Amino acid sequence: MADFETPELREYPIIPKLKEGVMEHSKPYVAKVQFQEALGFPGELVDNWEEKALEKLDDLRGRYRSLQVYLDSCVKCGACTDKCHYYLGTSDPKNMPVARQDLLRQVYRRYRTFAGKYFPKLVGAKDLTKDVLDDWYSYFHQCSQCRRCSVYCPYGIDTAEISMAAREIMDTIGVGQKYCNEIIGKAATVGNNLGLPEPALADTLEGLEEEVEEDTGVPVKFPLDQKGAEILLVTPSADFFAEPHVDGLIGYAKVFHEAGVSWTMSSYASEAANFGMFIGSYENMRNLSLRIRKAAEDLGVKRIVFGECGHAWRVAYSFLNTLAGPFDFLDPNYPVPQHICEFTYDLIQKDKLKFDKSENDHMTLTFHDSCNVARASRMGDKAGGQFDIPRAIIRAACNNFVDMPADAIGEATFCCGGGGGLLTDDLMELRVKGAQPRMEAYKRVVEDNGVTNVAAICAICKSQFTKVLPYYGFGMTDIVSVHQLVSEALILSDAPSDDTESNAEAEA
Amino acid sequence: MGTINVGGKELEVDEEGYLSNLADWTPEVAEYMAKDEGQDLTENHWEVINFLREYYEEYQIAPAVRVLTKAIGKKLGKEKGNSKYLYELFPYGPGKQACKYAGLPKPTGCV
Numbered sequence: 043m044a045d046f047e048t049p050e051l052r053e054y055p056i057i058p059k060l061k062e063g064v065m066e067h068s069k070p071y072v073a074k075v076q077f078q079e080a081l082g083f084p085g086e087l088v089d090n091w092e093e094k095a096l097e098k099l100d101d102l103r104g105r106y107r108s109l110q111v112y113l114d115s116c117v118k119c120g121a122c123t124d125k126c127h128y129y130l131g132t133s134d135p136k137n138m139p140v141a142r143q144d145l146l147r148q149v150y151r152r153y154r155t156f157a158g159k160y161f162p163k164l165v166g167a168k169d170l171t172k173d174v175l176d177d178w179y180s181y182f183h184q185c186s187q188c189r190r191c192s193v194y195c196p197y198g199i200d201t202a203e204i205s206m207a208a209r210e211i212m213d214t215i216g217v218g219q220k221y222c223n224e225i226i227g228k229a230a231t232v233g234n235n236l237g238l239p240e241p242a243l244a245d246t247l248e249g250l251e252e253e254v255e256e257d258t259g260v261p262v263k264f265p266l267d268q269k270g271a272e273i274l275l276v277t278p279s280a281d282f283f284a285e286p287h288v289d290g291l292i293g294y295a296k297v298f299h300e301a302g303v304s305w306t307m308s309s310y311a312s313e314a315a316n317f318g319m320f321i322g323s324y325e326n327m328r329n330l331s332l333r334i335r336k337a338a339e340d341l342g343v344k345r346i347v348f349g350e351c352g353h354a355w356r357v358a359y360s361f362l363n364t365l366a367g368p369f370d371f372l373d374p375n376y377p378v379p380q381h382i383c384e385f386t387y388d389l390i391q392k393d394k395l396k397f398d399k400s401e402n403d404h405m406t407l408t409f410h411d412s413c414n415v416a417r418a419s420r421m422g423d424k425a426g427g428q429f430d431i432p433r434a435i436i437r438a439a440c441n442n443f444v445d446m447p448a449d450a451i452g453e454a455t456f457c458c459g460g461g462g463g464l465l466t467d468d469l470m471e472l473r474v475k476g477a478q479p480r481m482e483a484y485k486r487v488v489e490d491n492g493v494t495n496v497a498a499i500c501a502i503c504k505s506q507f508t509k510v511l512p513y514y515g516f517g518m519t520d521i522v523s524v525h526q527l528v529s530e531a532l533i534l535s536d537a538p539s540d541d542t543e544s545n546a547e548a549e550a
Numbered sequence: 551m552g553t554i555n556v557g558g559k560e561l562e563v564d565e566e567g568y569l570s571n572l573a574d575w576t577p578e579v580a581e582y583m584a585k586d587e588g589q590d591l592t593e594n595h596w597e598v599i600n601f602l603r604e605y606y607e608e609y610q611i612a613p614a615v616r617v618l619t620k621a622i623g624k625k626l627g628k629e630k631g632n633s634k635y636l637y638e639l640f641p642y643g644p645g646k647q648a649c650k651y652a653g654l655p656k657p658t659g660c661v
Binding site: 237241284288502 | 565566608609610611613614615616617620633637645646657658659660661
């Protein structure tokens with residue numbers, strides 16, 4: 043399998059010495075013709091690709107004022123250089139955010155600025171050659187679009203947007219990434235990233251109903267395609283499929299049950315994740331968002347709630363209204379859309395949920411802020427709500443909670459190492475190395491505070507942690523869903539009394 | 551795109567070694583892939599592989615982890631109906647490694 047060394051975890055983070063080109067070989071599989079064409083991109087590298095790439099760059103500069111500003115405004119101050127987890131974990135200087143941006147900026151300068159046209163060497167301008175394209179493919183797939191560098195940039199340059207633009211340019215000339223583009227194709231046809239068809243989804247949910255009833259004695263429902271329900275839950279399809287994701291889904295269902303609201307999921311829009319964002323494609327992102335709108339209209343719901351998914355929440359919170367709005371058919375008394383954490387937190391504030399925190403006493407928790415929630419969206423009606431609300435939920439459900447060091451949480455949070463469309467086995471080396479800063483911070487609280495588990499609210503983070511924790515000597519099951527903690531501790535008011543429950547257990 | 555030679559037949563596989571055509575699968579394919587990864591297939595491995603194939607036949611997708619653990623628990627005993635046991639059988643992950651041996655496509659998405 044993997045032929046690389048897992049980075050060491052040190053007591054304190056150290057900025058690594060540069061190792062030029064050590065990650066040049068890291069490239070994800072290229073998308074096949076049929077996956078490219080299904081998304082409206084050429085199947086393979088087009089003949090006049092240099093010209094087409096520049097045309098697309100111009101198109102994007104025209105569409106997004108931000109991109110134009112980012113290309114022009116970098117002063118090479120160096121504030122971002124040691125902020126990227128992929129640079130910290132790999133030592134490759136092209137993983138410094140400024141160097142990554144320059145891969146695109148050098149071409150922009152060469153063809154679209156006066157200085158670059160006439161004095162290219164003076165301003166670091168470069169011709170668009172096959173080597174440059176190879177560098178793009180390699181290093182723009184070593185950015186998880188987490189925006190950590192943008193927090194430290196005095197100009198607020200967002201490398202995520204530059205990476206998205208670069209990927210969009212590559213798709214436009216026929217060089218797409220297999221993982222993302224195959225998935226977008228499935229979401230756009232079957233309705234979710236897994237390609238889970240309606241009968242399989244229905245069967246899976248039925249199984250969960252049985253499991254929860256066996257476990258609690260309460261018939262908690264997992265409704266699908268129920269017309270007239272008040273709430274449409276849109277959640278990452280990993281919640282149906284994988285662990286610990288599914289325990290989070292069970293948590294949402296218990297919260298809805300306890301709140302006494304009617305809710306449903308949709309087999310047409312059975313996916314919250316929107317990989318259209320990762321490849322910077324407005325059209326694909328919009329196409330997937332419109333499925334959610336259509337599902338909400340067809341089912342006649344009044345509210346839309348999103349499950350635990352980082353970049354889904356970014357798309358939902360920041361773009362859903364312009365992509366697929368206006369949502370004037372929804373109840374204006376609630377946020378459109380609402381995060382499941384906001385929903386649960388609201389009930390906790392109103393004292394409508396009762397917890398037996400001791401159910402989680404075998405764990406000491408910490409919380410991993412997922413990048414897209416932390417730096418590209420918000421929760422609640424106060425600044426920093428996206429940090430406070432998930433923590434408040436954990437504290438409501440658990441007795442033992444400790445935060446990781448301040449430079450690794452909140453707006454300074456480190457990516458899990460698998461975000462931005464990089465959660466694929468062909469990038470395992472990058473994923474393991476990119477997880478180093480997060481693992482180092484986790485190790486601190488494990489050793490100093492006896493932390494046993496880390497909770498997250500993102501499907502990608504959960505899968506990535508499951509995979510990389512063992513590389514660093516931790517258990518793969520250290521990672522838990524926030525609503526899994528809720529699920530464990532929540533007291534269901536219609537649960538059979540203790541006596542009958544223990545009888546049921548004795549029988550089973 | 552590559553091929554594997556099983557019992558004198560060239561079968562097409564993708565970059566990660568998953569069969570391109572579900573119909574090419576025979577038990578020998580599973581044995582071949584397991585051997586290639588240094589693994590012996592016991593009867594318990596076969597219970598999982600056979601269940602995956604049956605489920606896929608009905609639903610055109612691999613089963614979710616809880617569907618799989620429940621089914622295996624029923625067949626092999628409750629103490630084995632959990633993902634810890636499945637990881638013991640398939641260290642690279644039941645979802646991916648077992649699917650590969652069973653000739654199913656690799657599960658995609660945030661998993």
